[in-house]
Amino acid sequence: MPAPARLALIHTGGTIASRPSPDGRGLTPQSPPELPGLGDVTVTEHQPFNLPSPHVTPAHMLTLARLIGSLAGEADGLVVTHGTDTLEETAFFLHLTLPPELPVVLTGSMRHAEEASWDGPGNLLDAAHVALCPETAGRGPLVVFGGDIFDARTVTKVHTSAVDAFGGYPGPIGRIDRVALGGREEARVRYFARPELRPRYRPAALEARVEILYAYAGWQGEGFSEAAERADGLVIAALGTGNLPPELLPLIAGTGKPVVLATRTHAGPILPVYGYPGGGATLVEAGAIPASFLNAHKARLLLLTLLSLGAERDEVRRVFSEGVF
Template sequence: MNEQESAATPSGPPQRLALIHTGGTIASRPDPAGQGLTPQHAPPLPGLPGVTVQTHQPFSLPSPHITPQHMNTLRDLLGGLKDVDGAVVTHGTDTLEETAFFLHLTLATDVPVVLTGSMRHAEEVSWDGPGNLRDAAQLALHPQSQGRGPLVVFGGDVFDARTVTKVHTSAVDAFGGYPGPIGRIDQGPDGPAVRYFAGPEPRPLYAPRQLDARVEVLYAYAGWQGEGYAEAEQRADGLVIAALGTGNLPPQLLPLIQATDKPVVIATRTHAGPVLPVYGYPGGGATLQRAGAIPASFLNAHKARLLLLILLSEGRSVPEIRQVFAGGLF
């Protein structure tokens, strides 16, 4: 842990910020050997008067290398912070939404936590890292950020960890997710202007002692006859299927789901919207639910996977898991 202090403002004592670096594009530069971008240097925080900064770097990884175990390390670090008013996590964008949601489900702290990163690296003239990092720090220290759980900020837009998703592979405004941002931070002449469009909502918290369950994701497509299902079901403790539309599958999947005693969660591959088990044809959502499948509500497949992984790691039964997903309170 490193610590630096900016001059305190005359109006009060310094605010205290924990800055946690984990790698990603925001810390990346072209490799000297010409092998492509790699995480190399944690980005500096633009000067914020009156802010004392604690810096932590538990690991430095590209986000495709992040695992639930790394997320758990972050959860432990954030949960153990003392004497801070807010925390910022810099993270690669590919799995940022998964880390944010994992923390949303498991992090018990009153300290506002904001995740951010960048889409462009430090040697590009349009590097978006410094602006996102400044926004995240100001947002984490803002009093209206209390009680909201982990947040994500990119390009001034503030997102809830439950619904945020990466919607573009390369654009600077790469994050979205229905129904959209829950707030906005802009830099005005008198400092940051923070506006939230929704109030804080309750969230249940889970505390798995270890993440020892295995959950796999399968992706539905036209003409799928269940290829890969039997192998995944055999080696996993639970499955999530990114299904079609409101949660429908080809008819060949229905007997496969009927035959398992493991939890099978039905999400949707569609960009937005809930799973609604309304269709009664073979493989339709209503028949899948009668066969024992569990609708994922509005969670996408990779977030449903994290919730199922946590519940299985806690030793929850299939009826208990069904009740959690049915409640829709994530």
């Protein structure tokens, strides 16, 4: 008889661990969710922290990455339960820093355990099946939500309250469905793409400071100089393909700090095509670095990781432009 598969279940908080608090003030993380029956699997549980995900910081992400690394030899699959608000940031940070061969799956829930439409157990069971699926290794950490399987680079929270809260361009890379057959449930995992090679970054600490600025019609650069003074690097959630009002051009040209251009638009790459003052072509000529298709908060984590590793602006530009992530 083969030994049972080993699953490490890592709880970090979020709605999937939340209930209405006894003082009546609203939902708070309390006890981790229970994994519904998985068959012949040995489960170990870990709880490095128990936080609502708006309280999760890059330092927590690093702690989590280290815990996962330490469990790697003892588990055939790892599942992380996490609040949904910053889940995509933790997933992307783990993507950057863990070996891609590790089958790590993040999930959460949009409803809490006392609601009729509690989606925690289903998502948790799906995540466990995906983590233990032999085809999962090599893809880096994944997000499983509502049966869809997402790549950490492209997944994003697309709805504040719906149960199908995750999406992102160009969509899921796979699907899990549980099918009831002959009195027992069978998990069917299907991937739509093959794993690809990717680098791994190993920051010892995350000491750099990177801030995000959000562009809007009529922005004259308020906050830019203060942020550039405080931070080691900036990310701007810019307009469309990476354009800004004209007042930003001299500010970007005049700063010595790396400035990465992402977009506040929900899908698509940064393309330096416009030549009017503040158009993407002029910003890139002034030194700005296009974030490719990463959203601003993921671009921030990549820039934070690179600067914490001591990368200079040319290296940052190479990583973003060649898509080395």
